[in-house]
Amino acid sequence: MSSLSLRDNPYVLTGLSLALLYGAAKVVKNGLSSRRRAPYPPGPKGYPIINNLLEIPTPSEHPWLVYEEMAKKYGDMIFLRAFSQPILILGSAKRMNDLFEKRSSTHSGRPYSIMLDQLLIGGIILHITYGYEPKPTGDPYIAIAHEVEGAFKIVAVPGTFLVDNIPILKYVPAWMPGAGFQRFAAYYKKADHLAKSMPYQFVLDAMKRNEAEPCAVTRLIEDLPSPKDPRYAEDEEDILNVAGVSYLAGTDTTTGVMTMFALLMILYPEVQRKAQAELDRVVGTSRLPDFGDRDELVYVKAVITELLRWFQATPMAVPHTTSEDNYYDGYFIPKGTIVMGNAWAVLHDPEVFENPMEFNPERYIKDGTFNTELLDPLSFSFGFGRRICPGMHLVKDVVYLMVASTLAMFEIHPSKDESGAPRNVELTFDSGVVVLPGPFDSDIRVRSSAAEHLMKSLSE
Numbered sequence: 282m283s284s285l286s287l288r289d290n291p292y293v294l295t296g297l298s299l300a301l302l303y304g305a306a307k308v309v310k311n312g313l314s315s316r317r318r319a320p321y322p323p324g325p326k327g328y329p330i331i332n333n334l335l336e337i338p339t340p341s342e343h344p345w346l347v348y349e350e351m352a353k354k355y356g357d358m359i360f361l362r363a364f365s366q367p368i369l370i371l372g373s374a375k376r377m378n379d380l381f382e383k384r385s386s387t388h389s390g391r392p393y394s395i396m397l398d399q400l401l402i403g404g405i406i407l408h409i410t411y412g413y414e415p416k417p418t419g420d421p422y423i424a425i426a427h428e429v430e431g432a433f434k435i436v437a438v439p440g441t442f443l444v445d446n447i448p449i450l451k452y453v454p455a456w457m458p459g460a461g462f463q464r465f466a467a468y469y470k471k472a473d474h475l476a477k478s479m480p481y482q483f484v485l486d487a488m489k490r491n492e493a494e495p496c497a498v499t500r501l502i503e504d505l506p507s508p509k510d511p512r513y514a515e516d517e518e519d520i521l522n523v524a525g526v527s528y529l530a531g532t533d534t535t536t537g538v539m540t541m542f543a544l545l546m547i548l549y550p551e552v553q554r555k556a557q558a559e560l561d562r563v564v565g566t567s568r569l570p571d572f573g574d575r576d577e578l579v580y581v582k583a584v585i586t587e588l589l590r591w592f593q594a595t596p597m598a599v600p601h602t603t604s605e606d607n608y609y610d611g612y613f614i615p616k617g618t619i620v621m622g623n624a625w626a627v628l629h630d631p632e633v634f635e636n637p638m639e640f641n642p643e644r645y646i647k648d649g650t651f652n653t654e655l656l657d658p659l660s661f662s663f664g665f666g667r668r669i670c671p672g673m674h675l676v677k678d679v680v681y682l683m684v685a686s687t688l689a690m691f692e693i694h695p696s697k698d699e700s701g702a703p704r705n706v707e708l709t710f711d712s713g714v715v716v717l718p719g720p721f722d723s724d725i726r727v728r729s730s731a732a733e734h735l736m737k738s739l740s741e
Protein backbone atom coordinates (compact mmCIF):
# COMPACT_ATOMS: atom_id res chain seq x y z
CA MET A 282 0.00 0.00 0.00
CA SER A 283 3.00 2.30 0.37
CA SER A 284 2.90 2.91 -3.41
CA LEU A 285 -0.26 4.92 -2.74
CA SER A 286 1.51 7.27 -0.41
CA LEU A 287 1.80 10.87 -1.35
CA ARG A 288 5.55 10.95 -1.39
CA ASP A 289 6.26 7.67 -3.13
CA ASN A 290 3.58 7.70 -5.77
CA PRO A 291 4.88 8.12 -9.32
CA TYR A 292 2.06 10.44 -10.26
CA VAL A 293 3.65 12.99 -7.93
CA LEU A 294 6.12 13.52 -10.76
CA THR A 295 3.42 13.61 -13.44
CA GLY A 296 1.43 16.19 -11.51
CA LEU A 297 4.25 18.25 -10.11
CA SER A 298 4.05 21.17 -12.49
CA LEU A 299 0.25 21.27 -12.24
CA ALA A 300 0.61 21.08 -8.49
CA LEU A 301 3.02 23.97 -8.23
CA LEU A 302 0.88 26.18 -10.47
CA TYR A 303 -2.27 25.30 -8.56
CA GLY A 304 -0.59 25.70 -5.19
CA ALA A 305 0.92 29.06 -6.12
CA ALA A 306 -2.47 30.34 -7.31
CA LYS A 307 -4.17 29.20 -4.09
CA VAL A 308 -1.50 30.65 -1.84
CA VAL A 309 -1.73 34.04 -3.62
CA LYS A 310 -5.54 33.94 -3.47
CA ASN A 311 -5.55 33.03 0.23
CA GLY A 312 -2.98 35.69 0.97
CA LEU A 313 -5.12 38.34 -0.74
CA SER A 314 -8.37 37.28 0.87
CA SER A 315 -6.97 36.67 4.35
CA ARG A 316 -8.73 38.78 6.95
CA ARG A 317 -7.33 37.13 10.02
CA ARG A 318 -6.38 39.27 12.98
CA ALA A 319 -4.60 36.61 15.01
CA PRO A 320 -1.80 34.17 14.27
CA TYR A 321 -2.44 30.57 13.32
CA PRO A 322 -1.69 28.06 16.10
CA PRO A 323 1.99 27.02 16.28
CA GLY A 324 3.38 24.54 13.80
CA PRO A 325 6.35 23.82 11.53
CA LYS A 326 7.16 26.54 9.00
CA GLY A 327 7.02 24.36 5.92
CA TYR A 328 8.13 25.13 2.34
CA PRO A 329 6.91 27.62 -0.22
CA ILE A 330 3.71 26.56 -2.01
CA ILE A 331 3.54 22.99 -0.70
CA ASN A 332 3.76 24.25 2.89
CA ASN A 333 3.90 21.28 5.33
CA LEU A 334 3.11 18.58 2.77
CA LEU A 335 6.32 16.69 3.52
CA GLU A 336 5.80 16.84 7.30
CA ILE A 337 2.36 15.26 7.25
CA PRO A 338 2.84 11.60 8.18
CA THR A 339 1.52 8.84 5.93
CA PRO A 340 -0.59 6.04 7.48
CA SER A 341 2.38 3.66 7.62
CA GLU A 342 4.32 6.16 9.74
CA HIS A 343 1.71 5.87 12.53
CA PRO A 344 0.61 9.52 12.56
CA TRP A 345 -0.44 9.47 16.24
CA LEU A 346 3.20 8.83 17.22
CA VAL A 347 4.59 11.44 14.84
CA TYR A 348 2.12 14.06 16.11
CA GLU A 349 2.87 13.17 19.73
CA GLU A 350 6.55 13.81 19.00
CA MET A 351 5.74 17.09 17.19
CA ALA A 352 3.67 18.19 20.19
CA LYS A 353 6.84 18.21 22.31
CA LYS A 354 8.03 21.10 20.14
CA TYR A 355 4.81 22.91 19.22
CA GLY A 356 2.44 22.09 22.09
CA ASP A 357 -1.02 20.56 22.17
CA MET A 358 -2.25 22.41 19.04
CA ILE A 359 -0.24 21.93 15.86
CA PHE A 360 -1.18 23.86 12.74
CA LEU A 361 -0.11 22.48 9.36
CA ARG A 362 -0.96 23.09 5.73
CA ALA A 363 -0.93 20.67 2.82
CA PHE A 364 -0.72 23.20 -0.01
CA SER A 365 -3.53 25.55 1.08
CA GLN A 366 -5.48 22.95 3.12
CA PRO A 367 -5.23 23.88 6.82
CA ILE A 368 -4.94 20.99 9.28
CA LEU A 369 -5.12 21.32 13.07
CA ILE A 370 -3.95 18.51 15.36
CA LEU A 371 -5.26 18.58 18.93
CA GLY A 372 -3.08 16.75 21.43
CA SER A 373 -4.76 17.17 24.83
CA ALA A 374 -8.10 16.44 26.50
CA LYS A 375 -8.59 20.17 27.13
CA ARG A 376 -8.20 21.15 23.45
CA MET A 377 -10.50 18.33 22.32
CA ASN A 378 -13.16 19.29 24.88
CA ASP A 379 -12.91 23.00 24.05
CA LEU A 380 -13.21 22.55 20.28
CA PHE A 381 -15.00 19.26 19.56
CA GLU A 382 -17.42 19.35 22.49
CA LYS A 383 -17.98 23.01 23.41
CA ARG A 384 -17.84 24.18 19.78
CA SER A 385 -19.41 21.07 18.33
CA SER A 386 -21.76 23.06 16.07
CA THR A 387 -18.83 24.49 14.09
CA HIS A 388 -16.31 21.65 14.44
CA SER A 389 -18.31 18.67 13.19
CA GLY A 390 -18.07 18.80 9.40
CA ARG A 391 -16.38 16.04 7.43
CA PRO A 392 -13.54 16.84 5.03
CA TYR A 393 -14.50 16.65 1.39
CA SER A 394 -12.17 14.22 -0.25
CA ILE A 395 -12.24 13.60 -3.96
CA MET A 396 -10.91 10.10 -3.34
CA LEU A 397 -13.56 9.39 -0.68
CA ASP A 398 -16.30 10.88 -2.79
CA GLN A 399 -15.30 8.80 -5.78
CA LEU A 400 -14.92 5.69 -3.68
CA LEU A 401 -17.05 5.21 -0.65
CA ILE A 402 -18.20 6.82 1.89
CA GLY A 403 -18.11 -8.78 11.02
CA GLY A 404 -20.42 -10.95 11.73
CA ILE A 405 -22.35 -9.50 14.72
CA ILE A 406 -22.82 -6.17 12.99
CA LEU A 407 -23.84 -7.92 9.79
CA HIS A 408 -26.41 -9.77 11.85
CA ILE A 409 -27.79 -6.73 13.70
CA THR A 410 -27.91 -4.62 10.57
CA TYR A 411 -29.09 -7.16 8.01
CA GLY A 412 -30.24 -10.20 10.06
CA TYR A 413 -27.65 -12.20 8.13
CA GLU A 414 -25.70 -15.06 9.70
CA PRO A 415 -22.26 -15.08 8.05
CA LYS A 416 -20.41 -18.30 7.15
CA PRO A 417 -17.62 -19.16 9.64
CA THR A 418 -14.99 -18.89 6.90
CA GLY A 419 -14.81 -17.37 3.43
CA ASP A 420 -18.07 -15.43 3.73
CA PRO A 421 -18.52 -13.32 0.55
CA TYR A 422 -20.18 -10.37 2.32
CA ILE A 423 -17.40 -10.18 4.91
CA ALA A 424 -14.72 -10.51 2.21
CA ILE A 425 -16.04 -7.61 0.13
CA ALA A 426 -16.53 -5.44 3.24
CA HIS A 427 -12.93 -6.04 4.28
CA GLU A 428 -11.77 -4.97 0.85
CA VAL A 429 -13.69 -1.70 1.06
CA GLU A 430 -12.55 -1.05 4.62
CA GLY A 431 -8.96 -1.59 3.52
CA ALA A 432 -9.37 1.20 0.97
CA PHE A 433 -11.28 3.49 3.35
CA LYS A 434 -8.53 3.20 5.96
CA ILE A 435 -6.04 4.64 3.53
CA VAL A 436 -8.21 7.17 1.75
CA ALA A 437 -9.64 8.73 4.91
CA VAL A 438 -6.22 9.81 6.21
CA PRO A 439 -5.90 13.45 5.08
CA GLY A 440 -3.02 13.98 2.68
CA THR A 441 -2.68 10.39 1.47
CA PHE A 442 -3.66 11.28 -2.09
CA LEU A 443 -2.31 14.29 -3.90
CA VAL A 444 -5.59 14.65 -5.83
CA ASP A 445 -7.29 15.75 -2.58
CA ASN A 446 -4.93 18.72 -2.42
CA ILE A 447 -4.79 19.38 -6.15
CA PRO A 448 -8.32 18.70 -7.43
CA ILE A 449 -7.30 19.36 -11.05
CA LEU A 450 -5.52 15.98 -11.00
CA LYS A 451 -8.89 14.23 -11.07
CA TYR A 452 -8.95 14.98 -14.82
CA VAL A 453 -5.78 12.94 -15.40
CA PRO A 454 -7.02 9.95 -17.45
CA ALA A 455 -6.79 6.51 -15.83
CA TRP A 456 -4.54 5.17 -18.61
CA MET A 457 -1.80 7.76 -17.99
CA PRO A 458 1.36 6.46 -16.32
CA GLY A 459 1.20 7.39 -12.66
CA ALA A 460 -2.62 7.74 -12.62
CA GLY A 461 -2.95 4.63 -10.45
CA PHE A 462 -5.18 6.60 -8.05
CA GLN A 463 -7.86 6.73 -10.78
CA ARG A 464 -7.84 2.94 -11.21
CA PHE A 465 -7.79 2.53 -7.41
CA ALA A 466 -10.87 4.78 -7.12
CA ALA A 467 -12.77 3.05 -9.94
CA TYR A 468 -12.08 -0.43 -8.55
CA TYR A 469 -13.13 0.41 -5.00
CA LYS A 470 -16.17 2.37 -6.11
CA LYS A 471 -17.52 -0.87 -7.56
CA ALA A 472 -16.46 -2.84 -4.46
CA ASP A 473 -18.20 -0.27 -2.23
CA HIS A 474 -21.42 -0.58 -4.22
CA LEU A 475 -21.27 -4.39 -3.93
CA ALA A 476 -20.49 -4.27 -0.19
CA LYS A 477 -23.65 -2.23 0.41
CA SER A 478 -26.00 -3.76 -2.17
CA MET A 479 -25.24 -7.48 -1.61
CA PRO A 480 -26.47 -7.71 2.00
CA TYR A 481 -29.36 -5.32 1.20
CA GLN A 482 -30.49 -7.61 -1.62
CA PHE A 483 -30.17 -10.56 0.77
CA VAL A 484 -32.73 -8.90 3.11
CA LEU A 485 -35.07 -8.00 0.23
CA ASP A 486 -35.05 -11.61 -1.05
CA ALA A 487 -35.60 -13.01 2.46
CA MET A 488 -38.51 -10.60 2.98
CA LYS A 489 -40.11 -11.76 -0.27
CA ARG A 490 -39.90 -15.35 1.01
CA ASN A 491 -41.21 -14.26 4.44
CA GLU A 492 -38.03 -15.59 5.97
CA ALA A 493 -36.29 -12.35 6.99
CA GLU A 494 -35.07 -12.05 10.55
CA PRO A 495 -36.19 -8.74 12.09
CA CYS A 496 -33.22 -6.33 11.96
CA ALA A 497 -32.41 -2.67 11.36
CA VAL A 498 -32.84 -2.99 7.58
CA THR A 499 -36.20 -4.86 7.67
CA ARG A 500 -37.54 -2.05 9.91
CA LEU A 501 -36.37 0.62 7.45
CA ILE A 502 -37.65 -1.27 4.39
CA GLU A 503 -41.08 -1.64 6.01
CA ASP A 504 -41.26 2.15 6.28
CA LEU A 505 -40.42 2.73 2.58
CA PRO A 506 -43.12 4.46 0.51
CA SER A 507 -44.76 2.57 -2.38
CA PRO A 508 -42.35 1.84 -5.27
CA LYS A 509 -44.48 4.19 -7.41
CA ASP A 510 -43.81 7.08 -5.03
CA PRO A 511 -41.17 9.48 -6.44
CA ARG A 512 -39.36 9.41 -3.06
CA TYR A 513 -38.90 5.62 -3.20
CA ALA A 514 -35.55 5.51 -5.04
CA GLU A 515 -33.98 8.20 -2.84
CA ASP A 516 -35.24 6.61 0.40
CA GLU A 517 -34.00 3.20 -0.69
CA GLU A 518 -30.56 4.67 -1.45
CA ASP A 519 -30.56 6.19 2.06
CA ILE A 520 -31.22 2.76 3.62
CA LEU A 521 -28.43 1.25 1.55
CA ASN A 522 -26.03 3.94 2.77
CA VAL A 523 -27.11 4.07 6.44
CA ALA A 524 -26.89 0.28 6.79
CA GLY A 525 -23.67 0.08 4.75
CA VAL A 526 -21.90 2.82 6.72
CA SER A 527 -22.87 1.28 10.09
CA TYR A 528 -21.67 -2.09 8.94
CA LEU A 529 -18.43 -0.85 7.43
CA ALA A 530 -17.70 1.56 10.34
CA GLY A 531 -18.27 -1.14 12.93
CA THR A 532 -16.64 -4.23 11.53
CA ASP A 533 -12.92 -3.50 11.29
CA THR A 534 -12.87 -1.39 14.44
CA THR A 535 -14.49 -4.08 16.61
CA THR A 536 -12.38 -6.80 14.99
CA GLY A 537 -9.26 -4.73 15.78
CA VAL A 538 -10.20 -4.47 19.47
CA MET A 539 -10.94 -8.20 19.78
CA THR A 540 -7.78 -9.22 17.92
CA MET A 541 -5.74 -6.99 20.19
CA PHE A 542 -7.46 -8.57 23.19
CA ALA A 543 -6.27 -12.03 22.08
CA LEU A 544 -2.76 -10.72 21.52
CA LEU A 545 -2.63 -9.07 24.94
CA MET A 546 -3.82 -12.26 26.62
CA ILE A 547 -0.82 -14.01 25.06
CA LEU A 548 1.55 -11.26 26.17
CA TYR A 549 0.09 -10.97 29.69
CA PRO A 550 -0.81 -14.54 30.77
CA GLU A 551 -1.15 -13.52 34.44
CA VAL A 552 -3.95 -11.10 33.49
CA GLN A 553 -5.72 -13.92 31.66
CA ARG A 554 -5.44 -16.24 34.66
CA LYS A 555 -6.69 -13.63 37.10
CA ALA A 556 -9.74 -12.81 34.95
CA GLN A 557 -10.53 -16.52 34.59
CA ALA A 558 -10.31 -17.05 38.34
CA GLU A 559 -12.82 -14.20 38.81
CA LEU A 560 -15.16 -15.69 36.18
CA ASP A 561 -15.03 -19.11 37.83
CA ARG A 562 -15.82 -17.54 41.20
CA VAL A 563 -18.64 -15.23 40.07
CA VAL A 564 -20.23 -17.16 37.18
CA GLY A 565 -19.18 -20.76 37.82
CA THR A 566 -18.56 -23.24 35.00
CA SER A 567 -22.07 -24.39 34.10
CA ARG A 568 -23.17 -21.32 32.11
CA LEU A 569 -21.77 -18.42 30.09
CA PRO A 570 -21.38 -14.98 31.67
CA ASP A 571 -24.21 -12.55 30.90
CA PHE A 572 -25.07 -8.90 31.56
CA GLY A 573 -26.33 -9.75 35.05
CA ASP A 574 -22.73 -10.62 36.08
CA ARG A 575 -21.22 -7.40 34.79
CA ASP A 576 -21.08 -5.41 38.03
CA GLU A 577 -19.54 -8.27 39.96
CA LEU A 578 -16.86 -8.96 37.33
CA VAL A 579 -14.68 -6.06 38.51
CA TYR A 580 -11.41 -7.45 37.15
CA VAL A 581 -12.94 -8.35 33.76
CA LYS A 582 -14.31 -4.78 33.55
CA ALA A 583 -10.83 -3.46 34.35
CA VAL A 584 -9.35 -5.69 31.59
CA ILE A 585 -11.83 -4.31 29.02
CA THR A 586 -11.33 -0.70 30.12
CA GLU A 587 -7.53 -1.09 30.00
CA LEU A 588 -7.86 -2.74 26.57
CA LEU A 589 -9.77 0.31 25.27
CA ARG A 590 -7.19 2.64 26.82
CA TRP A 591 -4.13 0.77 25.68
CA PHE A 592 -5.29 0.15 22.11
CA GLN A 593 -7.23 2.54 19.88
CA ALA A 594 -8.70 1.16 16.70
CA THR A 595 -8.99 4.82 15.62
CA PRO A 596 -6.06 6.56 17.35
CA MET A 597 -6.67 9.88 15.60
CA ALA A 598 -10.48 9.36 15.51
CA VAL A 599 -11.96 10.46 12.17
CA PRO A 600 -11.15 13.96 10.85
CA HIS A 601 -13.67 16.79 11.38
CA THR A 602 -13.72 20.15 9.61
CA THR A 603 -14.63 23.65 10.78
CA SER A 604 -17.70 25.17 9.16
CA GLU A 605 -16.70 28.78 9.88
CA ASP A 606 -13.67 30.93 10.73
CA ASN A 607 -13.08 31.05 14.45
CA TYR A 608 -10.71 32.36 17.11
CA TYR A 609 -9.54 30.21 19.96
CA ASP A 610 -7.09 30.98 22.75
CA GLY A 611 -5.64 33.88 20.77
CA TYR A 612 -5.26 31.89 17.53
CA PHE A 613 -7.11 31.98 14.23
CA ILE A 614 -8.61 28.72 12.90
CA PRO A 615 -9.92 29.21 9.37
CA LYS A 616 -13.15 27.76 7.97
CA GLY A 617 -12.50 24.43 6.26
CA THR A 618 -9.65 23.43 8.61
CA ILE A 619 -9.35 19.68 9.03
CA VAL A 620 -9.27 19.09 12.81
CA MET A 621 -8.03 15.82 14.29
CA GLY A 622 -7.79 14.79 17.92
CA ASN A 623 -4.88 12.60 18.92
CA ALA A 624 -6.89 10.30 21.23
CA TRP A 625 -3.90 7.96 21.52
CA ALA A 626 -1.76 10.74 23.04
CA VAL A 627 -4.40 11.56 25.67
CA LEU A 628 -4.79 7.90 26.64
CA HIS A 629 -1.01 7.44 26.85
CA ASP A 630 -0.23 10.64 28.71
CA PRO A 631 2.33 9.70 31.42
CA GLU A 632 0.99 12.51 33.62
CA VAL A 633 -2.39 10.80 33.75
CA PHE A 634 -1.48 7.12 33.41
CA GLU A 635 1.58 5.76 35.21
CA ASN A 636 3.70 3.69 32.77
CA PRO A 637 1.17 4.26 29.98
CA MET A 638 2.72 1.71 27.59
CA GLU A 639 2.19 -1.09 30.09
CA PHE A 640 -1.05 -3.10 29.86
CA ASN A 641 -2.12 -3.02 33.47
CA PRO A 642 -5.81 -3.58 34.35
CA GLU A 643 -4.98 -3.06 38.04
CA ARG A 644 -4.82 0.70 37.43
CA TYR A 645 -8.62 0.60 37.16
CA ILE A 646 -9.07 -1.12 40.51
CA LYS A 647 -9.01 0.71 43.84
CA ASP A 648 -9.80 -0.97 47.18
CA GLY A 649 -11.27 -3.97 45.38
CA THR A 650 -13.77 -1.91 43.34
CA PHE A 651 -13.66 -0.37 39.88
CA ASN A 652 -11.75 2.93 39.96
CA THR A 653 -13.96 5.59 38.35
CA GLU A 654 -11.52 8.41 39.19
CA LEU A 655 -9.23 7.58 36.28
CA LEU A 656 -9.95 9.05 32.84
CA ASP A 657 -12.54 6.91 31.02
CA PRO A 658 -11.02 5.77 27.69
CA LEU A 659 -14.51 5.71 26.16
CA SER A 660 -14.59 9.53 26.27
CA PHE A 661 -11.78 9.60 23.71
CA SER A 662 -11.77 6.31 21.77
CA PHE A 663 -15.07 6.91 19.97
CA GLY A 664 -14.72 10.43 18.65
CA PHE A 665 -16.22 13.69 19.74
CA GLY A 666 -19.20 16.05 19.96
CA ARG A 667 -22.11 15.53 17.63
CA ARG A 668 -20.05 13.11 15.50
CA ILE A 669 -19.41 10.71 18.37
CA CYS A 670 -19.65 7.08 17.28
CA PRO A 671 -23.29 5.93 17.38
CA GLY A 672 -22.09 2.32 17.77
CA MET A 673 -20.25 3.06 21.04
CA HIS A 674 -22.75 1.47 23.44
CA LEU A 675 -23.20 -1.55 21.21
CA VAL A 676 -19.41 -1.97 21.20
CA LYS A 677 -19.29 -1.81 25.01
CA ASP A 678 -21.85 -4.61 25.26
CA VAL A 679 -20.41 -6.73 22.45
CA VAL A 680 -16.83 -6.45 23.74
CA TYR A 681 -17.99 -7.33 27.28
CA LEU A 682 -19.82 -10.47 26.11
CA MET A 683 -16.99 -11.53 23.81
CA VAL A 684 -14.18 -10.96 26.32
CA ALA A 685 -16.04 -12.56 29.24
CA SER A 686 -17.25 -15.57 27.20
CA THR A 687 -13.85 -16.12 25.55
CA LEU A 688 -12.05 -16.08 28.90
CA ALA A 689 -14.68 -18.35 30.45
CA MET A 690 -14.32 -20.97 27.72
CA PHE A 691 -10.81 -20.75 26.29
CA GLU A 692 -7.14 -20.36 27.08
CA ILE A 693 -5.12 -18.23 24.69
CA HIS A 694 -1.43 -19.14 24.39
CA PRO A 695 1.42 -18.37 22.00
CA SER A 696 1.82 -20.98 19.28
CA LYS A 697 4.76 -23.40 19.59
CA ASP A 698 7.63 -24.00 17.21
CA GLU A 699 8.85 -27.44 16.02
CA SER A 700 10.80 -27.98 19.25
CA GLY A 701 7.71 -27.20 21.36
CA ALA A 702 9.02 -23.81 22.57
CA PRO A 703 6.54 -20.88 22.58
CA ARG A 704 7.01 -18.53 19.65
CA ASN A 705 7.69 -14.86 20.34
CA VAL A 706 4.72 -12.66 19.50
CA GLU A 707 5.62 -9.44 17.78
CA LEU A 708 3.41 -6.43 18.12
CA THR A 709 2.88 -4.92 14.67
CA PHE A 710 0.19 -2.61 13.31
CA ASP A 711 -1.49 -2.40 9.96
CA SER A 712 -2.50 1.22 9.95
CA GLY A 713 -4.75 3.86 8.41
CA VAL A 714 -7.73 5.65 9.97
CA VAL A 715 -8.56 2.25 11.49
CA VAL A 716 -5.61 0.40 12.97
CA LEU A 717 -5.50 -3.38 13.18
CA PRO A 718 -2.89 -5.52 14.90
CA GLY A 719 -0.71 -7.29 12.35
CA PRO A 720 -1.03 -11.08 11.97
CA PHE A 721 0.29 -13.36 14.73
CA ASP A 722 0.03 -17.07 15.55
CA SER A 723 -1.81 -18.31 18.61
CA ASP A 724 -2.86 -21.51 20.24
CA ILE A 725 -6.45 -21.29 21.50
CA ARG A 726 -7.79 -24.26 23.50
CA VAL A 727 -10.95 -25.08 25.37
CA ARG A 728 -10.16 -24.44 29.04
CA SER A 729 -11.56 -27.47 30.78
CA SER A 730 -13.84 -30.46 30.46
CA ALA A 731 -16.61 -28.33 32.06
CA ALA A 732 -16.14 -25.73 29.29
CA GLU A 733 -16.19 -28.49 26.67
CA HIS A 734 -19.39 -29.86 28.12
CA LEU A 735 -20.97 -26.38 28.16
CA MET A 736 -19.97 -25.80 24.52
CA LYS A 737 -21.60 -29.08 23.47
CA SER A 738 -24.80 -28.29 25.36
CA LEU A 739 -24.97 -24.80 23.78
CA SER A 740 -24.57 -26.14 20.25
CA GLU A 741 -27.28 -28.82 20.66
Ligand code: HEM
Nearest residue numbers: 527530531534535594595598599663664665668670672676
Ligand atom coordinates in the same frame (compact mmCIF):
# COMPACT_ATOMS: atom_id res chain seq x y z
C1 HEM B 1 -14.24 -0.59 18.61
C2 HEM B 1 -15.20 -0.23 17.81
C3 HEM B 1 -15.42 1.16 17.28
C4 HEM B 1 -14.63 2.26 17.37
C5 HEM B 1 -13.26 2.42 18.05
C6 HEM B 1 -15.31 3.32 16.66
C7 HEM B 1 -14.83 4.61 16.54
C8 HEM B 1 -15.45 5.61 15.82
C9 HEM B 1 -14.92 6.93 15.65
C10 HEM B 1 -13.61 7.47 16.26
C11 HEM B 1 -15.78 7.62 14.87
C12 HEM B 1 -15.64 9.05 14.41
C13 HEM B 1 -16.21 10.00 15.44
C14 HEM B 1 -15.88 11.44 15.14
O1 HEM B 1 -15.84 11.81 13.96
O2 HEM B 1 -15.62 12.20 16.07
C15 HEM B 1 -16.87 6.72 14.53
C16 HEM B 1 -17.93 7.07 13.72
C17 HEM B 1 -18.95 6.19 13.38
N1 HEM B 1 -19.15 4.92 13.87
FE1 HEM B 1 -17.90 3.91 15.12
N2 HEM B 1 -16.50 2.86 16.16
C18 HEM B 1 -16.62 1.53 16.52
C19 HEM B 1 -17.67 0.70 16.25
C20 HEM B 1 -18.82 1.05 15.56
C21 HEM B 1 -19.97 0.20 15.38
C22 HEM B 1 -20.11 -1.23 15.93
C23 HEM B 1 -20.85 0.89 14.60
C24 HEM B 1 -22.22 0.51 14.09
C25 HEM B 1 -22.85 -0.61 14.31
C26 HEM B 1 -20.27 2.19 14.32
C27 HEM B 1 -20.85 3.16 13.55
C28 HEM B 1 -20.29 4.40 13.31
C29 HEM B 1 -20.87 5.39 12.40
C30 HEM B 1 -22.14 5.23 11.57
C31 HEM B 1 -20.03 6.51 12.45
C32 HEM B 1 -20.18 7.83 11.69
C33 HEM B 1 -20.80 8.90 12.57
C34 HEM B 1 -20.84 10.26 11.89
O3 HEM B 1 -20.10 10.52 10.94
O4 HEM B 1 -21.64 11.10 12.31
N3 HEM B 1 -19.04 2.25 14.91
N4 HEM B 1 -16.65 5.50 15.12
